Amino acid sequence: MTTTTTLAQVYREHPIHLRDIIPLDFNSIRSVPDSHVWPISDDFSSDHQLMVPIIDLKDPNAVKLAGHACKTWGAFQVINHGIHLNLLEEVESEARRLFSLPTQTKMKALREPAGATGYGLARISPFFPKYMWHEGFTIMDSPTDHARALWPTGNARFCDVIERYQKQMKVLAEKLTDLILESLAIFREDLNWDVGSPSTALQLNSYPPCPNPNRAMGLAPHTDTSFLTILYQGSISGLQIFKQGAGWISMLPVTGALVVNVGDLLHILTNARFPSVLHRAVLNQEGSHRVSVAYFYGLPIECSVSPLLKLLDSGENPRYRPVTVKEYVDIKSKYFEEPLTSIRI
Ligand SMILES: O=C(O)CCC(=O)C(=O)O
Numbered sequence: 001m002t003t004t005t006t007l008a009q010v011y012r013e014h015p016i017h018l019r020d021i022i023p024l025d026f027n028s029i030r031s032v033p034d035s036h037v038w039p040i041s042d043d044f045s046s047d048h049q050l051m052v053p054i055i056d057l058k059d060p061n062a063v064k065l066a067g068h069a070c071k072t073w074g075a076f077q078v079i080n081h082g083i084h085l086n087l088l089e090e091v092e093s094e095a096r097r098l099f100s101l102p103t104q105t106k107m108k109a110l111r112e113p114a115g116a117t118g119y120g121l122a123r124i125s126p127f128f129p130k131y132m133w134h135e136g137f138t139i140m141d142s143p144t145d146h147a148r149a150l151w152p153t154g155n156a157r158f159c160d161v162i163e164r165y166q167k168q169m170k171v172l173a174e175k176l177t178d179l180i181l182e183s184l185a186i187f188r189e190d191l192n193w194d195v196g197s198p199s200t201a202l203q204l205n206s207y208p209p210c211p212n213p214n215r216a217m218g219l220a221p222h223t224d225t226s227f228l229t230i231l232y233q234g235s236i237s238g239l240q241i242f243k244q245g246a247g248w249i250s251m252l253p254v255t256g257a258l259v260v261n262v263g264d265l266l267h268i269l270t271n272a273r274f275p276s277v278l279h280r281a282v283l284n285q286e287g288s289h290r291v292s293v294a295y296f297y298g299l300p301i302e303c304s305v306s307p308l309l310k311l312l313d314s315g316e317n318p319r320y321r322p323v324t325v326k327e328y329v330d331i332k333s334k335y336f337e338e339p340l341t342s343i344r345i
């Protein structure tokens with residue numbers, strides 16, 4: 001008998017303690033509690049002049065530029081991506097509407113300990129000694145169940161915007177995947193991706209105004225478990241990526257642009273030629289409430305991922321053993337720090 005697993009089912013095997021799910025009641029808090037105080041870091045505000053590439057998808061050189069950006073940065077921003085600014089603004093506004101609900105209402109959609117969707121802290125929280133100044137809302141497939149809990153009498157607008165966004169993100173993620181594969185001279189036929197549909201998730205993030213933004217962390221450094229991630233961050237900065245030799249670089253918001261991050265699965269497939277980018281979100285110094293919307297695009301859960309031999313230089317060995325997406329998500333849920341090391345050959 002074959003059973004098809006879903007991403008949510010993989011997460012079910014890694015229950016999280018409620019204390020690592022329930023966010024702080026940010027509305028009632030006047031100072032940063034010790035549980036949320038991070039060691040002072042002098043690198044929160046990065047003054048590097050380096051600029052992550054902005055790629056125009058209509059540029060005839062887009063393929064080459066995307067390949068170069070993935071290789072040297074593990075990230076880039078895209079413009080002319082085909083998603084209307086209106087829809088980006090609508091999804092941001094729905095996210096703000098959700099996070100502005102009273103705490104008791106948001107708690108009605110709280111993620112369950114063994115759950116994958118709903119309101120709560122980031123999944124990476126248990127791996128850090130301090131809590132983040134963050135609340136999130138995860139959607140997989142249909143948003144309706146949680147939306148009904150949040151707005152029992154009227155949730156059509158939220159669901160409509162989210163569903164339109166999910167649909168368009170999927171189209172864009174596929175377009176970006178084709179672009180990236182083309183930059184590597186890889187054809188879809190070289191891959192074994194026809195074993196199900198892509199595993200995707202939509203993550204709404206909220207970073208409420210913080211009384212002491214230099215002592216708290218928005219979202220701690222991590223790489224995404226996806227193949228690639230498409231992030232809308234509105235007009236408030238906060239996202240930073242780590243670049244070897246340069247340190248933390250701010251990803252400055254560009255009106256209407258979307259951030260594309262290389263995720264772990266693309267990292268494995270390319271034998272680290274396109275490295276998954278370490279990134280974090282720091283808090284806004286001016287006390288603005290920042291929200292962001294991340295679309296994680298992953299490969300089918302049963303798909304086996306390994307470095308493509310076609311990409312290896314002569315004498316270069318594959319660094320990673322083959323893993324299925326399910327197995328990799330499982331490993332990352334257990335060993336947050338070194339998931340890629342644990343599959344090294
Ligand atoms: O809010 C941001 O800019 C980053 C969000 C992020 O990295 C994530 O949701 O995985």
Ligand SMILES: [Fe+2]
Binds near residue numbers: 294
């Ligand atoms: Fe991320």
